[in-house]
Amino acid sequence: MSRLNGKGAVVTGGANGLGAAIATRLSQEGAGVAILDRDPKGREVAEKIAASGGRVEFLTCDVTSEEEVSAALGRAAEALGGLDVLVNNAGVEGTNLPTDQLPLAEWERVMAVNCTAVFLCTKHAIPHLRRSGAGSIVNISSIYGLVGGGDIPPYHASKGAVRLMSKNDALTYAPEKIRVNSIHPGFIFTEMVHRYVDEAGMDRGDARTALDALHPLGGTGTPDDIAWGVVYLASDEARWVTGSELVIDGGYTAR
Numbered sequence: 001m002s003r004l005n006g007k008g009a010v011v012t013g014g015a016n017g018l019g020a021a022i023a024t025r026l027s028q029e030g031a032g033v034a035i036l037d038r039d040p041k042g043r044e045v046a047e048k049i050a051a052s053g054g055r056v057e058f059l060t061c062d063v064t065s066e067e068e069v070s071a072a073l074g075r076a077a078e079a080l081g082g083l084d085v086l087v088n089n090a091g092v093e094g095t096n097l098p099t100d101q102l103p104l105a106e107w108e109r110v111m112a113v114n115c116t117a118v119f120l121c122t123k124h125a126i127p128h129l130r131r132s133g134a135g136s137i138v139n140i141s142s143i144y145g146l147v148g149g150g151d152i153p154p155y156h157a158s159k160g161a162v163r164l165m166s167k168n169d170a171l172t173y174a175p176e177k178i179r180v181n182s183i184h185p186g187f188i189f190t191e192m193v194h195r196y197v198d199e200a201g202m203d204r205g206d207a208r209t210a211l212d213a214l215h216p217l218g219g220t221g222t223p224d225d226i227a228w229g230v231v232y233l234a235s236d237e238a239r240w241v242t243g244s245e246l247v248i249d250g251g252y253t254a255r
Contacts, residue, residue, distance in 0.1 A: 003235045005030035008080030008132075010073065012063050012121055013090030015042035017190035018140065021223030022087055022230045027054035029231050031085065034076035036061040036069075036121075055080065063090045063117035070124045083128035085234040088118040088162075089140045093192050094154045096199055107154045114158035118165060122180075126173065134177035136234045139166045140226070141182040143249050163245065170243030179242035181233050186249030187211045188221045215250030 009026045013019040014035035023045060027033045032055035035042045046058035057079045061072040077083045094110035095102065118139055129135030144152070145159030166182040173180060189208065198204075212219045229246050232238055247253055 003029040003231060003237065004085075007031045007084040007234070008034070008077065008082050009085035009087065009234060010034045010036060010076050010083060010121075010125065011087045011089055012036045012061075012117065015039035015045060017192065018185070018188070018223045018226050019087075019089045020045045021227040022089060023056070024049060025224065025227035025231050026085070026087075026234065027052070027056060029235070031234070032056070032080040034059055034072075034080060036063065036072050036076070037090070038062050063121060064112040066120050066124075069117075069120045073121070073124045073128060077128045077131075082132045083125060084132050084135050086121060086125040086129070086135070086137045087140070087230055087234070088121050088137070090114075090117055091140065091158075091192070092155075093195060094152050096152050099153045102153060110154035111158050111161075114155065115161045115165075118162055122165075122169060126178065129178050130176060135179070136238070137166075137169065137178065137180040138230050138233045139180070139182045141166070141184050141245075143184050143186050143247065143253050145182070146184055146245070146247070146253055166245075167243045174242055179233075179238065181238075181241060181244045181246060183226060183229050183233070184245055184247045184249065184253075185226050186215055186221055186252040188223060188226065190223065215252050216254065217250035219250070221248065221250055 009031040011023040014023040015037035023033045027049045034057040043058045046056045049056040059072045061068045092113045095106050139162050141162040142159040144156045145163040166180050170180040
């Protein structure tokens with residue numbers, strides 16, 4: 001398929017879970033893809049994409065470091081012949097403690113990865129998107145950026161910040177035809193959710209049964225459900241879509 005032919009896309013946190021699915025789908029739709037991640041498993045994802053005929057680069061990058069972000073985006077743009085799409089996907093869930101028990105260092109760690117990294121990647125991607133004459137930034141937030149769950153305070157705060165950062169940047173860059181949207185996934189059994197369940201001391205099977213019941217469409221989602229949303233927002237099909245919240249949650253937040 002060819003919905004993204006000729007586009008260059010960067011995916012942060014592309015070594016596993018949602019990021020790996022997003023990078024794979026973007027490539028299958030014709031985009032050249034650069035995967036940015038500290039996890040060396042990103043190289044395996046890149047090798048699989050390349051084996052399928054995709055244009056792909058794996059770049060080791062700590063997305064909380066401005067120096068590394070700036071350098072990696074420059075290398076990605078050079079390798080892909082320019083940048084048209086940025087997917088800010090990298091994220092961590094954080095320690096599940098109530099606000100009054102949460103160490104400041106843990107708050108700052110989660111905010112750095114989930115929020116400051118979105119700022120840094122957006123900041124250093126904008127010049128490349130300008131050179132392309134237009135672009136799409138897709139920020140992966142969460143249903144926990146829309147509603148409270150009574151748990152993991154820094155995750156809620158960071159994902160809520162990403163939601164409003166997206167809207168504000170959408171207004172700022174609309175005159176330059178750079179679109180900014182957020183995606184809000186429901187529960188998907190990636191490694192992040194597995195860690196969340198394990199930390200809570202729950203059996204994974206019991207947790208899946210409980211979480212399945214919270215999604216009216218039945219069951220939890222898959223990484224590919226989110227990847228298709230990114231494909232749409234990255235494509236010219238969404239040329240008149242900016243500042244929006246694409247909620248992909250099986251009806252979780254419809255209540």
